[in-house]
Amino acid sequence: MKATHAKLVFLALLCFSFGLMACERPEEKPDSSAKAEAPQPQPTSEPEPAAARPSTELDENPKISELWGAKHENGVVKVELRDLDEDERKRLAALFADADAPVAFAADKMPERFADVDAVDVLTPEGPTRLEIAQLVQEGGPSQMHYWLHTQKSDALPKDLGWTLATPAGQMGDTARMRPAEPQPVHAKAAPKLAKAFLGALDEKDRDRVAKKLEDEHMLGVSARLPSPHGQVVAINVPGKNQMPLAQGVFVAKDTGEVTHTVKEPFVGPLGTIEILAVADPDGDDIDGVLYRMNTDGYWIKWIHFDEQGNVVVETLAGFAA
16 A cells, blocks of 8 residues: 555656646747748739720711801801802802892702701810701892801800801811810010011001000910911900000911911001900811901901911901901
């Protein structure tokens, strides 16, 4: 019994000692020398391409054969037919039994040049809007009759749309744009050069009295996307006594004021005022043209644009002299 008891005591002490050693064993720490696993790169999505501009619904590459001045009044667009030859005038005149009354439009009765035109594309700040033609209107002028196409009334046109451009339907693409001109006084550093060109073009007998009236604020410019070296179109209106018109002129110029083309030779007269109306790109080629109105004893709507070599071209799109 004593031997058995001694064995039990010895085993108990042995177990107790091992238990203490287990408790005192330090906690294992991770090997700091081991390299941490590199984070895996997260897959990135390819950026979505910018939305492409929709191709024109009219034609992939529309060609403009007829560009008209167009006047918007109360939802109706009025387009004057210009450059009519004698036969075309006779055919149009024959449609009017009563010269003062509009007639319903019928393309098959029009001169051959307009026989396929039953609708027009009208340029707005949002792009072209297509309108059907409703009437043909004849208006008397001082020397000859004028003929206008009147569209159906539309609520889709901006109410403040005044003079703009129009083509036969299908000749103006979705990239065509226009904006109101909003002319501003030319830059102060450009003004002296423009004033010198303006006054230098006047008759010597008029130069001094116009120079005394000319101020920087009378020279209003519109910047646009013009081919180099052109940068802006400038209209100059000098008022005289009682703010009556005294002298006017229109230039294409660099932004720094050097004149690159004289559009309307400066002149002195009590009837003239010049107003820049709109900047437009009817064929969507990223080169702008400028529409302006010249009031004399009548009025003229003029279109300043550029040929393939960057030369200035000026066309009359509407109007008459009284």
